[in-house]
Amino acid sequence: MGTGIFENRYFKFERSVKNGIMKFRLLYSRRKAYRLRKQVVQTRGETILNRKLKRAIKAYSRKRFGTKAYWPYLAYYTELKGEFVDGWIPYDYYRYMMLPSINPQYSTEISEHKTFDHRIFGNFSIRPLYIFVSGIFYDADFNQVDAEQLIKSLADHNDYIVVKEERGTHGKQVRMIHASEFRLDIINRKLNYVIQPYVKQYKVINDVYPDSVNTFRVLTYLGADGSVSIKFSILRFGIDGSKVDNLSSQGQFIYFDEKGKPSEQAYNILGIPTGSSHKNTGFKYSDFSIPMYEELIEACKTAHRKYPYIRLVGWDVCVDEHGKPKLIEWNADNPGFYPEEALFGPFFPDDDEIFLS
């Protein structure tokens, strides 16, 4: 389609518009960093950031990332941690510079296709009862299933099921209903869905907080030599009757160190400590221990090896009643990062890992 100058101008224009949008995004993201920092200072009642510290942060930002403009997130991290730590990655850099280069966009899209997970990861993911793709129902092996037959066999299922909308985020597009209540009109025919059996969670995890399915978030990294390592691992749970464990829906988390030892305290989405035991169940976090923790970590590593197209993956894993780790979903587009990095990082002190050059 070589129509010469016109096309070149067009691409130039497209590029400059894209750059403009990116600048706007960075600006917007930094405004959020100010707000986060303010919130932390407000909760603490004191600020530790002074002129000297700010200067050090800006110097670090310029030295490592080429511009001091990345200081707002680093300042927020500093307030949260109580000190400045060399090696941190500011969230805006992580999201808009690092992730696009280590997780190319066309390779991350498949992580949002929940109807596809079991085909990539096999037994690690929950085997769907049914899936709904392009207006047709299928079983897990992609054999077409008649809608009436599906309702009949769901009526016999006699347990809860989970209906997940593809491309839904933050657990908002997930519905838990009894199988006998399934109706065709709860499905939007233009979208894809996966229908899974409801997973009863492992006893210890249930004891932490029984109303939500509490999931581990394990962040794995594929190194330049092909090895997969763990960047961090946390367990999230709901509070105050919430049915979901997402941090964005008031959920909290505990952090596990390399040996699998839990943090004394739980934290909220801002990274502010919320106490050493669950406010509703009274579960003491330092007592948390499950025998299959290592197995869970290994399962995430093995799964990442099956999809080496991206370097960083956030795995949402629960443990079923028999103690088997089960993949709920995986995130390659924008796996959460900032309170963890501030409190327990730096996870990427090595410039080679973030492909700065």
Next chain:
Amino acid sequence: MVGYITKMYFWFERCIRKLFLIINLVQLRRLAHKDRKQVVKQKGKSVVTREIKKAIKEYARERFGSKAYWPYLAYYSEMRGEFIKGWIPDDYFTTVVEPKLNPLNYSNISGVKTYDHRLFGEFAIRPFVLFISGLFYDADLNLIKEGQLKDVLSDYNGELVLKEEFGFGGKQVRFIHSSEFKPELLRRGINYVIQPSIKQHKILNDLYPDSVNTFRVASLFKKDGSIEIKFVILRFGVNGVKVDNMSSGGQCLYIDPFGIPSKVAHDNLGLAVGEKHQNTGFVFADLKVPMLEDIMESCKTAHLKYPYVGLVGWDVCIDEHGKPKLLEWNAYNSLYAWVDALYGPFMADDNEIE
């Protein structure tokens, strides 16, 4: 305040997107005019009279909501020699129909060539080595250390095909002997699939031996979950070219559902280029493809394994044993405009393009 900014931002993004779409449409229509002129010049006459133009515009307004879609329809009319209702103009297809049938987030995987054998199994050529994220893997995704690579290659000792992921028009395909392979040939930041070179079946080799000649099969996922084959064409190279892609000067034959080839071959504009291959002298009408049924069935089965996209263009060759093998699949630019013009309309049913 923040909500207001977010709203503004999304509004701005929408505007920009609309603007891009308009620019794209203008450009496509310029192309349609250019192609039409070329057809008229070659044929020496024009069939689009005032009356026909009026009928075309009326059809465009009625079916697509705007008469602005007329240029492609006029180009098709010149090609065919008459105007036929039911055609889809290419600008409407690429900007409206295809994004709807093949949402970008689902169609992108068709460019991930290192993934084909995991999706389609035996139908795809089993790769020899994969190069993903700067690392070498075997077909089962076991890591190959750089030291081991040499042994793997010398064990193979034959011709290899190096394919760049997201390469278009066969330009990103290289042929190389395994003894000449060096990791430095691969660019970092790009994934590659390295396959054994396929020996094609005699009937295709007789047609033109220098390129691997492939069938392009267009299949549509229908509302009831079944697959319909829309058309089959066979592409081949000319003048010593190693690839059969039309954009690289290749030509093609239309194969009807009964396996009978078109009398004349076409170039990438759809213009007729003769009844014999210009280099081998192969008479196109003599071509018989006994495995056509097998090819179409394989494409149908494959499409059922990935029903996320509505329209797929499959590039299939036949190996020396007569087995259809998938070289590539395309969920982007899946329909050839001129095939619709000359042998269509293939998408006359509004239900199918909704």
